[in-house]
Amino acid sequence: MRRIAPLAGVLALLLSAAAQAADPHLARNLAATCANCHGTDGRSAGGMAVLAGEPKDKLLASLTAFRSGDKPATIMHQISKGYTDEQLDLIAGYFAAIKPAGGAK
Amino acid sequence: MSQHTDFGRRGFIQGALGVSAMAALYGCAGAGKGKGHVVVVGGGFGGATVAKYISMWSNGGIKVTLVERNAAFVSCPISNLVLAGEKQLSDITIGYEGLAKYGIKVVQDEVVAVDADKRVVRLAKGGDLAYDRLVLSPGVDFMYDTLPGLNSAAAQQDILHAWKAGPQTVALRRQLEAMPDGGVYALTIPKAPYRCPPGPYERACMVAHYFKTKKPKSKVLVLDANDEIVSKKGLFTKVFNEQYKGIIEYRPQSELRDVDAKNRTAILEFDKVKADVLNVVPAQRAGDIAAKSGLKLVNGRWVEIDWLTMGSTSTPNIHVLGDAIFPAPTMPKSGHMANQHAKLAAAAIVNLQAGLPPSDAPLVMNTCYSFVDAKNVIHVASVHAYDPATKLVQPVKGAGGVSAAPNELEGQFGLAWAKNIWADMLT
Numbered sequence: 001m002r003r004i005a006p007l008a009g010v011l012a013l014l015l016s017a018a019a020q021a022a023d024p025h026l027a028r029n030l031a032a033t034c035a036n037c038h039g040t041d042g043r044s045a046g047g048m049a050v051l052a053g054e055p056k057d058k059l060l061a062s063l064t065a066f067r068s069g070d071k072p073a074t075i076m077h078q079i080s081k082g083y084t085d086e087q088l089d090l091i092a093g094y095f096a097a098i099k100p101a102g103g104a105k
Numbered sequence: 106m107s108q109h110t111d112f113g114r115r116g117f118i119q120g121a122l123g124v125s126a127m128a129a130l131y132g133c134a135g136a137g138k139g140k141g142h143v144v145v146v147g148g149g150f151g152g153a154t155v156a157k158y159i160s161m162w163s164n165g166g167i168k169v170t171l172v173e174r175n176a177a178f179v180s181c182p183i184s185n186l187v188l189a190g191e192k193q194l195s196d197i198t199i200g201y202e203g204l205a206k207y208g209i210k211v212v213q214d215e216v217v218a219v220d221a222d223k224r225v226v227r228l229a230k231g232g233d234l235a236y237d238r239l240v241l242s243p244g245v246d247f248m249y250d251t252l253p254g255l256n257s258a259a260a261q262q263d264i265l266h267a268w269k270a271g272p273q274t275v276a277l278r279r280q281l282e283a284m285p286d287g288g289v290y291a292l293t294i295p296k297a298p299y300r301c302p303p304g305p306y307e308r309a310c311m312v313a314h315y316f317k318t319k320k321p322k323s324k325v326l327v328l329d330a331n332d333e334i335v336s337k338k339g340l341f342t343k344v345f346n347e348q349y350k351g352i353i354e355y356r357p358q359s360e361l362r363d364v365d366a367k368n369r370t371a372i373l374e375f376d377k378v379k380a381d382v383l384n385v386v387p388a389q390r391a392g393d394i395a396a397k398s399g400l401k402l403v404n405g406r407w408v409e410i411d412w413l414t415m416g417s418t419s420t421p422n423i424h425v426l427g428d429a430i431f432p433a434p435t436m437p438k439s440g441h442m443a444n445q446h447a448k449l450a451a452a453a454i455v456n457l458q459a460g461l462p463p464s465d466a467p468l469v470m471n472t473c474y475s476f477v478d479a480k481n482v483i484h485v486a487s488v489h490a491y492d493p494a495t496k497l498v499q500p501v502k503g504a505g506g507v508s509a510a511p512n513e514l515e516g517q518f519g520l521a522w523a524k525n526i527w528a529d530m531l532t
């Protein structure tokens with residue numbers, strides 16, 4: 001715990017900021033909840049839609065259409081309802097910035 | 106002094122040498138920003154995922170050692186298809202080589218004790234591993250003490266659980282193959298919570314599918330300790346009554362009291378049921394290493410954790426994932442959920458090792474696909490978000506649900522889910 005002490009001031013600053021700002025990795029963490037099915041960082045291992053490198057607008061449009069029921073789905077209409085607008089926006093932005101090909105690291 | 110282990114004094118002096126050797130090896134004696142050494146126990150859905158994601162998200166800054174007793178990962182998901190003869194064990198077995206590219210050191214051994222004060226784990230083959238943080242994802246162990254007739258190695262050789270995939274899966278498949286047509290396969294289900302709520306009903310369907318196509322005079326008898334089908338009730342009820350009419354007989358409120366292993370007989374409160382193949386899924390609790398290392402348990406069975414970090418509520422620097430934890434409301438014990446726990450923990454650990462607070466808004470979600478025959482599948486899904494008021498992840502209202510009916514498209518997604526989650530853990 002001692003090594004955290006010098007950072008206490010920084011922590012206080014971070015904690016007082018908005019939830020999003022408190023964790024710069026929120027988008028990454030939320031996007032990781034999709035990876036079970038869509039592959040690590042959205043690089044599908046096959047049989048599921050590739051999300052990595054897709055344009056943000058397109059991803060966000062899909063997600064919101066799943067959520068509203070406009071886009072038919074087996075499961076995504078149920079899952080997308082679990083995320084807020086801001087969360088879907090962060091997820092779409094994260095995947096759009098990933099290179100679709102290349103190693104996982 | 107440690108209350109957590111039975112390490113002897115001498116063992117500890119040797120252990121201390123091992124610790125400094127380890128620290129020198131990893132250059133992590135004093136953990137700095139995003140640094141340190143994490144030991145992960147168990148290379149299943151939770152453990153393999155957390156090892157990979159800590160390495161990946163810390164850019165290799167945090168050294169990770171994964172200790173797994175088995176040589177390869179064998180998946181419980183899809184194992185019911187192996188029982189039905191639709192898949193082979195090799196289809197659900199994956200090695201740990203893929204983790205090497207993340208810099209993860211995989212040690213094939215068993216962790217036999219944890220010293221939380223000294224931050225050291227002891228390995229069965231000898232030697233200790235020092236950690237800055239320890240992650241336990243050991244899955245479940247069975248409460249055989251509740252079934253005296255099954256509480257011996259000999260009885261357990263004949264009456265199988267096949268609730269951990271591997272040799273038991275193959276052995277149960279052999280029993281089913283050897284059973285003459287016209288025989289009875291009986292499956293007992295413990296009271297919830299247990300590993301994989303829909304799993305037993307999927308198994309009943311897949312064995313019934315095998316019988317229907319290969320041994321049409323045979324029967325599946327489901328003896329369920331619960332008051333009703335625990336997961337996807339409407340869908341499974343319909344499949345049992347229509348697709349497998351005359352094959353599956355479902356009996357709720359039929360708790361197993363004991364087993365007469367020699368006679369393959371399930372002993373219930375008011376009844377005895379003799380089967381040709383008796384498959385007992387015993388009651389479960391957190392895997393031994395999590396249950397017996399002094400961590401605070403709920404109901405003496407499951408580890409209590411803090412939902413911002415997956416950290417034990419009683420013991421610093423130890424995080425617990427997967428089936429071993431006391432779950433949040435409506436949260437299933439599933440491989441999918443263990444993988445999500447792992448990412449929550451990885452994000453928290455990477456932050457903590459860099460001196461930053463964990464995210465205050467973690468979110469996890471679940472999907473479980475169940476096969477009702479070789480092609481048709483039904484799902485259940487849910488999303489769970491952290492609620493500061495209760496300090497738990499709570500199901501998000503209005504989200505989640507089940508399939509409308511068994512369908513082939515989800516049959517394809519069920520297999521693709523497995524392929525992707527295995528890759529998300531191991532490659």
Ligand SMILES: Cc1cc2nc3c(=O)[nH]c(=O)nc-3n(C[C@H](O)[C@H](O)[C@H](O)COP(=O)(O)OP(=O)(O)OC[C@H]3O[C@@H](n4cnc5c(N)ncnc54)[C@H](O)[C@@H]3O)c2cc1C
Binds near residue numbers: 151183216
């Ligand atoms: C028939 C069946 C079907 C299922 N189907 C699905 C499904 O379709 N979808 C789904 O999401 N889930 C499914 N599950 C549930 C899923 O398998 C579990 O929820 C999941 O395995 C839990 O992950 P875990 O990391 O907690 O444990 P595990 O995956 O069991 O991993 C634990 C690992 O720890 C190792 N270990 C334990 N103790 C030690 C020790 N002391 N030292 C070293 N190694 C140790 C074990 O060898 C094991 O490899 C199914 C389960 C069954 C039985």
